[in-house]
Amino acid sequence: MKLSRIIGSMVLPLIGAALVGGLWAIASGTISKDLPSPLQAWRESKLYIQAPFAYRGELDQGILRFTALSLVLVAKGYTLALLVGTPLGFMLGASRLFSRTFDPIFQILRPVSPLAWLPLGLVLFSGFRQSTSELAALFTIAVC
Template sequence: MFGFLCVLGLWQISCHTWAQNLPTPAKTWEMSRLYITDPFAKRGEMDQGILRFTWNSLVLVTKGYLIALLIGTPLGFILGSSRGFAKTFDPLIQMLKPISPLAWLPLGLVLFQKTTPSAIFTIAICSMWPTVLNTAIGVRNVPQDYLNVGRVLRFSRKKMLFKILLPAALPYMFTGYRLSLGIAWLVIVAAEMLTGAPGIGGFLWQEYNSLIYEHIILSIITIGLIGFLLDWMMQAVERRMGAALS
């Protein structure tokens, strides 16, 4: 709480000293009130309540994130269980990982011609890597003892996967899922800025162009809060998972 007050104080001081263009906290609240008190209103395509924007963004993020999980998890499994595969593809993944969403988006536009699929594509390809890498680590770290149990009982490949590998790697996988969700949310703003979709990132960019700087701050705070909430949710799931399996 004290931390928030400090930032608020700094903000207020900044408005009166070096950052004359920065709206004061009071001004920001004044201008944002309508969006917060009526969070689901739709007054126009780019003039909606803040939670309505957020919801739009979340839908987009969910789509991209699910694609990332659906592709990333099996990829991680293959990477973790085959040494040869890992050697071949690890450098490639390390190279793809640091590419910015801003770089992927134009490629998505070229590939899909439309903004929504390319935004989803960008989210998916950027948020996939933590899932891939963590799943691979999880599979690689399955204790030999558990594998031996499966070998002695002569499990089929399917049984080995579902009865031993998957449950043993699950805690690692969930760490990957959590990190992936964080990145997916990070990417949404960039994606919406470029595509102009009616979400929280699109709103931010539009209000910058309309010189309503108060709404930029409103958007930033919303993005931060939602990101924090998502991470907190995933952490709770992760903890329960870890407790159940230890």
């Protein structure tokens, strides 16, 4: 392996991580007392990393358990988007009248940030008995 390849793939990323860690440590000690230091962040997150599938409560779970829950939520949202978007796309492509009717709406909604859909989803699904935040997240994923 060439020395330049080793430097490019290992040494430079380590230098970058050290610089970010150093700036973080300096900022936590001088600029903001509310910002935890890298060591404090490690101490607080160590439990989630060392026991990645632990379930200690609804909001106290391991990092891989949270990751799995997030992936399931994304899969549900993607499936919903696929089930609604595919027929809608076929209809938009097959019918000039349908396309001319709904294209202006899509063009207006296109530049809206995905994060802006979440509050709308929370409002729309606040009356449902099921988890409002899960439905709002599914809505956001499906729309985007």
